Amino acid sequence: MAGASPMISRLIRLQLKLEWRDMRSSTAAFVLSLIFGLGFIYSSLQASMWMIDLRDAAESTRTALTVAGFGLFTFAWPAGVVFVMGSNEMLDPGRFALYPVSAKKLLPGLLAAGFFGLGGLCTLILGGGLVAAWSQSLATAVAAALGVVLGLTLCVVASRALMSVLSELFRKRKARDITMMAMLLLIVGASTGVQLLPTMADGDIDIHRIVLWVENIAQVIAWTPFGWPWAIPAYVASGEWLVAAALAAGTLALIVGLALVWQHQIALGLIRPLDVGGAGEKVKSSALVDRIFPASPAGAVAKRSIRYWRRDPRRLMGIVSVLIMPLIMVVALFMAVRQNGAEADAVNTMRVLLTYSPLFLGYMSATMVVTDISYDGSALGQQIVAGVTGRDDRLGRAWALLLIVVPVQLAYLLAVCAYTGEWGHLPIALGLACVFVLGGVGIGSWASAMWQAPTRPAGQNPFSRGSASTSGSLVAALVGMIFPALITLPTLLCVAAFRSQLWMPWVALVVGALNGLVVLWWGIVKGGKRLDATWPEVLAKITWKG
C-alpha cells in the first residue's frame, strides 16, 4: 500500500480539480450544476429527516421502507452515473496508458475518487438517516453503519465496473450507434407511452392496485443484491445474526467480484487505449437513389441527404419516431371511437378527427428539417469548399426529405379514410397535408439557415459528457413547432369562406397545394440566400468542440 496512497490522493485531487473545472466551464453550466447539486443534497437531507421519523415506526414498516428505498437507490446509482452524469471519462484508464502504472495500483485511487462526487455525498447523507433510523440499540446502529459503508462501496464499484464494460463495448462504432438509437427509442417510447396511459386507464385508476404493485416491486428488489447491505440492520434487530452476517459476506463478495471485473477492464484499457475501428462496415449503394436524383449539385446534396436519413442513427431515430407517432394518435382515437359506441354524435366527431389525425406527421416535417444542418457538424465544410450554393443545398435536402415523407403521409391518409369512410373530408385533409409537408419543409429550410447549434457527432460515445442546447437550437425548434400552424391560414380561410359550397373540399385541395408550394419555394430561396451570405459563420456555429 506504500506506493498506492500517494496515488490515491493524487487521483482524488485530479478528480476534484477536473469536476470543478467542468462546472465552471460556463456560467450556464455553473448555475445548472449548482441547482442540480443543491437539489440533490436537499432531497437527500429531506429523505434523511423522514428516516429519523422512522425510528419510532413499527420495525416491519421501517425494514420494508428502508430496504426497498435503498435497494432502488443502489439499482439507480450505476444507471444514474451512466445516463445522467455521462461516463466519467475524466479518469478513463486509457489516459494512464503511457504511465508506468498497473491496474492494481490504479484501482484503489480510482475507487476512492469515485466517492468524491455528488453521488457519494448524497449517499452519505442518506446513510446518516439510515443509521439514525436504526439507532434504537448500539448493535443495530453499527450494523446500519456497516451497511452504509458496504452499500456505498457497492454503488461506486458497480457503476465503475458497468461503465468500464460499456466503454469496452463502445470501442466499436456499431455498438455506439445501436446504443444511441436504443436510448432515443426509450425516450420516444416513454413519452408516447405516457400519452397513451389515460386512454387505457379510462377513468378507473385504482390507487390501491398501484401501491400494491410498487410494494411488490420493492420486495423483489430487496431480495436482489441491490438490497443486501441495507437489510443487515433489520436482521440484527430481529436477532437473526447469521442472516445478517451472510448478507454482509455476500455484499463483500459481490464488491470483490465487481472490482475484479473492473480491474480486468482497467488492465485492458491500459494496454489498448486507442479507438479501434473494427472490421469496417461495407455499405451498399442503392442504384435507385442514384437514378432518382439528377447529377447536379442539388441532386448530390439530395443523394447524400437521403443516405444520411438512413445511416446516421440520430437522423434515423428522428424520422422513425416522427413516422410512427401518427400511428399512436390513430390508435388512441380508434380506441376512443370504439369505446364511445353509444353516443352517435361523439362517434361522428371522433371519426372526423380520426380522418385528420395523420396530419400530425406532416406537421412534424418542419422540425425534421430544422436540425438537419446542425447534424452535419463540420462535415459541412466539404460542401462549402465545393462551392455548393445555398439554394442547391436547401433544395437537395428538401427533395430528400419530401421523398420520404410524402408517400408515408399519403398512405396514412388513404388508409385512415378507408377505415372511417369519410371520403368527403379527404380533399381537405390532402390540402392541409400539402401545407404542412411542403410548407413545413419550407419553414424548416429557412429556420435552419437562420439558427444552428453544435450537436454531438454520430458515432461518438453516446454517454460522453456534454450536450449543447443553445438559444439558437431553441429558437429554431420553436419556429419549427409554431410556424407550420400559422402558414395554414390562407387554406383555412378558404375552407371557412366556402364552407357551404359543395365544391369547397376541392378548392381547399388546390389552395392548400399552392399555399404549401409558395412557402416551400420561399423557404428554399430565402434560406439559400441566408446561407450564401453566412457559410463560414454557420460552419463555426455547428462545429462540435468536444
Place this chain on the structure above:
Amino acid sequence: MFGQPALQIAHLHKSFGAKHAVNDLTMNVPSGCMFGFVGPNGAGKTTTLSMVTGLLRPDYGTVSVLGHDVWSDPAGAKALMGVLPDGLRMFDRLSGREMLVLSGEMHGLGTGIAAERADSILAALDLSADANTMVADYSAGMTKKIGLACALIHSPRLLLLDEPFEAVDPVSGQSIRKILRDFVNSGGTVVMSSHVMELVETLCDAVGVIAEGRLLAAGPLDVVRQGMSLQQRFISLVGGRVVDESSLSWLGQAR
C-alpha cells in the same frame, strides 16, 4: 520559370479576441508551382488556408484564385480550387466511392464521369479494396487519402492541401508525391502546409515561412534557403530557442 499568379493574398488579417492569428499577410503563388507553406505549431497556417478556401471569413484583406476573388466571386474561385482541409469532419457515413462521387457532383460533374474518375483515383491511392467501406471506419491515413481524392476529382487548377502527408504510410506517400508532381508538371499549382522541412525541401519549388501570423519569407526554395538547409534557415527565421545543455543533464541518467 513560373506563370501568372495562381493565388494572390493581400493584407489578409484574422484575430481571435486579442490574438492576431494571421497578421497582414501578403503573398503570391505563381502558376505551375509546388508551394510549401511552413511554420511552427500555431503559426497561422490552417487559419490562412481556411480563409483562402472560404471556410473562415477574414477580418480584412483579399484572396483571389486565378483572378477570381474568393469572397466576392466564391463560385468562380471554388470551381478552380481543390481543397483538403485539416481538422474538419467529413460526410463519413458514406462509403469512399460514394463520397468521391458526391464531391464530383457537387462540383457539377455528371454521375458517369464522377464514377469513372472515382474508380481511377481509388485505384491510384490503393483504396479500391475499401471503396465500399464507410469512411467512418477508415484509418487516419486512409481518411487523409480519401480527402485528397475529393480535392482532385473535379480536376482543379489550384490544390490547397493542409498537411497532406500526415498519417499517410510511405508507399501511399510516394503515390501522392507522384500525383502532385504530375499535376504541377501539367500546369497545376499546389499549396501545401507542413511542418516537416525535409518533405518540403525535396518536394516544393517555392516556400513561404509563417510564424505568429506573419509571413517571414517567401519565394523560390533556393532564394529562401540562402545556402543553408531549409531546417537551419527556418530556425534562424523563426528564432529557435537555445537549450541550455546543463539544464537537461539528468536526462538519460539512472533515476
